[in-house]
């Protein structure tokens with residue numbers, strides 16, 4: 369169903385801290401495995417935070433974020 | 446006995462959690478965004494929780510559009526100075542504070558933006574019938590102080606917005622937020638300024654505004670946001686667009702402590718109305734309240750006829766240790782409307798911590814000072 373391999377990990381990058389915090393709450397409520405990590409410098413020179421999730425939850429996380437119109441980009445790591 | 450009746454200046458006491466939350470912040474540290482270690486994440490989460498709780502008080506679902514500033518004065522300056530004026534005409538309520546009056550005067554001198562007062566009754570209540578018949582097609586902006594910091598009058602925001610239609614509407618909620626219900630989405634309020642240290646019972650140095658359409662206003666402060674840093678222009682999205690620079694995170698923690706622990710009102714409305722009634726019955730005192738108790742908040746003022754306001758205020762403190770504010774309360778426009786300019790008035794403002802016996806005591810102190818000065 370999804371392009372996301374269940375054995376990989378992904379990071380989700382947001383435009384603002386406001387969106388990171390809002391999304392973290394949602395991912396936490398879902399009970400997914402996640403971690404707050406710095407945005408890798410090959411993705412952005414921004415030293416802010418993003419959310420790392422595993423391949424099993426990324427597809428559903430993406431749908432949830434789209435449902436509440438949170439702009440984000442997903443990168444495999 | 447709680448003798449502090451200057452809560453419209455800044456509320457006191459604060460819920461004890463205000464100090465506890467500030468202390469937690471001072472011990473934990475951390476800034477908003479800009480890194481990803483847990484200390485920063487925790488602080489950022491608290492900031493966002495505060496923003497979310499404030500959105501509930503404001504009555505909006507647009508949480509991102511709730512912006513932190515230092516107080517409502519800085520919020521109102523951003524909104525008034527950052528707005529782009531097409532016709533250069535603003536209408537304001539007759540009960541504005543200098544936090545609105547002075548930025549408007551600055552806009553008048555610097556950009557030729559003129560302001561006029563909305564039609565009103567003698568207590569400053571905006572007259573809806575007259576407003577309906579006003580020609581509004583060349584008005585850029587309408588600004589209304591929700592609750593007067595002098596006579597405590599509550600303006601009917603919902604009805605005003607219904608009449609003015611699409612014209613952008615700024616509400617000064619400095620005195621109302623936390624005390625009087627605000628329903629920004631339901632009433633169609635476009636922008637709203639608030640401060641943390643009055644009715645919300647938080648610390649000083651934290652306030653903010655709500656803006657429904659951020660495109661209407663250019664930011665006043667430019668700088669780092671921890672987002673889009675490769676570009677030299679501020680991001681367009683909220684809240685970052687209006688939150689350049691490190692915010693008062695310590696103040697935000699304190700405000701969150703307050704929002705989570707708002708004191709329930711301890712005095713009864715009957716005791717308050719009785720206090721107003723008894724003062725009204727005193728001779729030689731002009732009472733500044735709304736004409737109808739329906740529109741009355743917990744702020745009111747008096748102007749003694751033949752006595753200096755400063756003397757009355759001083760005696761209240763010297764003899765009874767009652768703390769109140771005499772003078773113009775930073776609101777010359779209001780006092781002109783109420784015909785109490787330039788002498789001013791003595792203002793009393795309650796807190797939810799006051800009890801019926803505090804109000805009774807206040808009444809006896811006012812009567813005592815009044816009698817002493819009358820018999821002089």
Ligand SMILES: Cc1ncc(COP(=O)(O)O)c(C=O)c1O
Pocket residue numbers: 453454516517518519542544590592593594617619620640641652775
């Ligand atoms: C109606 C009104 N507007 C604005 C302000 C300014 O609030 P602050 O000093 O917190 O900016 C006050 C407080 O004095 C006020 O009563």
